[in-house]
Each structure stands twice: as structure tokens, then as C-alpha cells.
Amino acid sequence: MPCSIVVFNGTHHNDETVKIFSKHYSNYNTYWEKGTNNFGGVLVAVHRSIPVQKVDIFQHLPNVIVLDIGTAADKFQLATCYSPPNENLPISLFDKILKRNINTVLLGDFNAKHISWSSTIDNHKGRALFNWLATNSLEVVNKFVPTSTRSNGTIDLILAPTHMIAPTSSFCVLPSIGSDHFPVVWTPTAKLHKRDCLYPIKRTYWTLFKLFLVFTFSFWNDMSSKTDDIMHFFSTYERFLALLASRLTYVSYCSAYKPSLPPHIIKLIQQKKMILRLARKTKHPLYITQLKAYSTIIRKEIFAHKRLSWLNYCSTLNAADVKQFWKKARKHFSVTNPPINGFLSNGAVISSPNEMCNLAKSFYEDQFSMHINTTTSIEIE
Incomplete structure (x- = not known):
């Protein structure tokens, strides 16, 4: 998960x-401070595209890092603190940090438990933090979700101003990755201005992809007929397709882009992909039903979006401005005739080249045959 x-x-x-x-994380700026015991220490890694500066007055404090994040327009203060279980919370330090910039996000392993945010019995650090929060404008983001693997306590806290905890913000707790604490991921509403953010644009050569599939068809067909483990064959072939697509995909970067679909449709497509993976993995009827429902919804949403886009485009055509009108309208006229793929004869589609030629010959022979009545004035002329 990129952070x-x-x-x-x-x-x-x-x-x-x-x-x-x-x-290993060379695209991040890394800041760290040592702790007061063997289990202490804090580290913050900020992506290089985000402006960041360490706050001088809070440097070289054990278990504490304070950074200025962002530019003048969207700058906020990020502070992290590790408070060992046998030490008191540095409330006076928190006051100084908040006094310097009220727009502060304070987070860390405080080892503080209180019924306001944790499903455990209060401890003295939790009561101290609760009293401090009552006099300041910070709120706990991740309430009542255990962050310790050894208890139901929520001791890793994210404290943020009210305006940064909007309904559109979200957080989640991930499974353990080996530590005795669960990772906590928070997505705030604040959007940072990135100075060198580049967006990847992928281009896959599908013609080459198709050629590879054609040339390797006999190999995979023989393997499928000889194997006894269908699931193993399926996973192997799926991996082959993924690696082939990756090999034939080239990535370029741009500083800005305009999505071809609105955000809500993109989100629906992402949800459909997630359900598709679950359906393939579990074969559960619920996921299969949801997959069909999502496909129908997405198809209708894309149709409605294209229809609205076309109506908006047509509203820009001004019949009074003839030159501009035909400049836009010219884009929708083809300069070449489309290929003929078949004829409709007596309700049936004829696509065979020989039959199409015979039909065309019969049609034009009738059109240009001699008239029976050759005495009319038109025929004489």
C-alpha cells in the first residue's frame, strides 16, 4: 500500500x-531520533515529492520528531512521540508543539489507555492524555480499534485537528507484519501540493500480445490436455498472461493528466476488480452475483457518462458561427468509406466473399440490363 x-x-x-x-527507500527523506531505552526510537519517512523541513527548536529530543510538511498554502506540523510504559507523557512538550502551530497532527505509541478511545481499563497516561485533549483542539482519529497484538488496547494514536477529520477521511488497521503492534493507515482530507509528482502512463502493445498468444497456443493447449491439476494449470497460465502483459507494457510519466472517466466510475471499476479476484479465488456464489451486478451498474454508468458528455459537447456548437461549427463538425465525418463486411439478403447476412460477389453481380446486372421497351424518348436519346 503506497503511503x-x-x-x-x-x-x-x-x-x-x-x-x-x-x-531501500531512496525516494523518501528519512528522519530519526534515538530513544531513552532499548525499545525506543522514532523514525519518519516522507516522500521526496512533498516539501518537508525539520523544526529546529525540537531537534535532538529522544523519542520525538517534529516536521513542517507542505508549502505555505497547505503547511501543517507533524509530530511523533514514543512514550515508554514506565515514563510519563511529555505533556509540557506537547503544549510547546501545539503552541508553535495549532495545525498539528500528533501521533505515536503513547501507551495511553482510556475508555474514550480504547476498549480497556484506563491507566494514568490515558487519563493524563484525556485531560490534555479536553483543553485543546485535537481529537483521536482511530478510536476503539486495537493496535496492540497482546491486548485489546488502542495505544497507537493519531491526534488531529477537527477540520482534518472530515467524514471523507478514513483509517484502517492492517494485519501484523511481525511487530507486536498493528500498522495503522490514515487517509486525511488534506491534499498536499507535490513539487515533482509524476503520474505513470502505461502503454501495452496488444498486437504483440495477441501474436504471442497465437504462437504459444499449441504449447498451452497440449499442457491443458495432459495435466491432471486444472487449478495449477490455470494459475500457471494466469501468471504467464500477467508476465507477458508486463513485458509488453511501457511506462512514461507526465506531470498532469485528465482521467477519461469520472472518479465514481473509476472507484466502481476498482471495486469490481477486487470482487473479481475474490470470485476467482473462492468461487463463492455471493461474489459471482456481486460481480454481475457491478458489471451492469458500470455499463449503465459509462453509457450515462458518455451521453452526458455528448450533450455537453453538442451544447458548445454554435450554428451562428458557421466557420467554427464546421470546424468542429468536420471531425465527425469520415474521409474514407467503411469496409463492407457483408450483405443483408432476404433477412440473412451473407459474409462469404464468393456469395457477396455473386449477389453484387446479380444486382448490378439487373440495374444496367437493356430495357424491354426501347421506344421511349429517354431510350432514344
Whole structure:
């Protein structure tokens, strides 16, 4: 899951570990501070496309990192803090951070439990944090979802201003990746201005893709007839198709793009892809039914979108401006005749070349045959 900003708490890392991390994530700016115990330490990685600057007055504080994120128009302060279980919360430090910039996101492993955000018994750190939140404009984003693998406690908290916790924002807790804490992913409503954000544009050479499928058909056909494990063959062939498409796909980058479909249709297509994977994997009738329903909805939405786009385009045609009218209308006239794929004769479609030639010959022979009555004035002329 791609994230623009990644925060680690309780990393108990050393300088060598940070160097390895920075080497693997070279497209991120990495900031870290050591902790007060063997399990402490914090690390923040910010994508290089996002303007970021470390706040000088909060430098070299153990278990704390404070950064300015974004440009002047959308700048906010990001602070992370790891508070060991046997230490008190640095409330006075939190006050200083919030005093410097009220537009602050404060997050970290606070080891603070309170019934306002955790399904566990309160502890002294939780009560202290609850009292502090009551006097400030921050709210807990991820309430009542356990973040510890050893209990039902919500101890990894994201505190943000109210205007950043809109109904359109969302968070989720991912499965454990080996730590005793679950990763928490938050998608706020704030959109950062990226200075060098490039969008990938993929182009697949489908003609070559088709040629590969034609030339390898006999190989896969023989394999399917000889194999006893149909699922293994299916997964192997599916992997072949994925690798072939990847090999014949070239990616270019641009600084801006205009999607061909509106966001709500793109979201429907993404949901359909997810259900398609589940249907292929589980063969469950529920997913198959949902897949059919999504296909119908998407087809209708695309039709409605194209119809609306065409109506909007037609409304721009001004019959009074003849030159501009024909300049636009010329795009919709073909300069070449379309190919003839078949004839309709007596309610049946004739597509055989020989039969089409015979029909054409018979038709034109009748059209240009001699008239029986040759004494009319037209025939005489």
C-alpha cells in the first residue's frame, strides 16, 4: 500500500539500520531520533515529492520528531512521540508543539489507555492524555480499534485537528507484519501540493500480445490436455498472461493528466476488480452475483457518462458561427468509406466473399440490363 508519509515508533534501531532503510527507500527523506531505552526510537519517512523541513527548536529530543510538511498554502506540523510504559507523557512538550502551530497532527505509541478511545481499563497516561485533549483542539482519529497484538488496547494514536477529520477521511488497521503492534493507515482530507509528482502512463502493445498468444497456443493447449491439476494449470497460465502483459507494457510519466472517466466510475471499476479476484479465488456464489451486478451498474454508468458528455459537447456548437461549427463538425465525418463486411439478403447476412460477389453481380446486372421497351424518348436519346 503506497503511503506518502510513514511513521515508525519504538524501533530500537541504530545508525546502521537507518542507513539500510534509507538505501531501500531512496525516494523518501528519512528522519530519526534515538530513544531513552532499548525499545525506543522514532523514525519518519516522507516522500521526496512533498516539501518537508525539520523544526529546529525540537531537534535532538529522544523519542520525538517534529516536521513542517507542505508549502505555505497547505503547511501543517507533524509530530511523533514514543512514550515508554514506565515514563510519563511529555505533556509540557506537547503544549510547546501545539503552541508553535495549532495545525498539528500528533501521533505515536503513547501507551495511553482510556475508555474514550480504547476498549480497556484506563491507566494514568490515558487519563493524563484525556485531560490534555479536553483543553485543546485535537481529537483521536482511530478510536476503539486495537493496535496492540497482546491486548485489546488502542495505544497507537493519531491526534488531529477537527477540520482534518472530515467524514471523507478514513483509517484502517492492517494485519501484523511481525511487530507486536498493528500498522495503522490514515487517509486525511488534506491534499498536499507535490513539487515533482509524476503520474505513470502505461502503454501495452496488444498486437504483440495477441501474436504471442497465437504462437504459444499449441504449447498451452497440449499442457491443458495432459495435466491432471486444472487449478495449477490455470494459475500457471494466469501468471504467464500477467508476465507477458508486463513485458509488453511501457511506462512514461507526465506531470498532469485528465482521467477519461469520472472518479465514481473509476472507484466502481476498482471495486469490481477486487470482487473479481475474490470470485476467482473462492468461487463463492455471493461474489459471482456481486460481480454481475457491478458489471451492469458500470455499463449503465459509462453509457450515462458518455451521453452526458455528448450533450455537453453538442451544447458548445454554435450554428451562428458557421466557420467554427464546421470546424468542429468536420471531425465527425469520415474521409474514407467503411469496409463492407457483408450483405443483408432476404433477412440473412451473407459474409462469404464468393456469395457477396455473386449477389453484387446479380444486382448490378439487373440495374444496367437493356430495357424491354426501347421506344421511349429517354431510350432514344
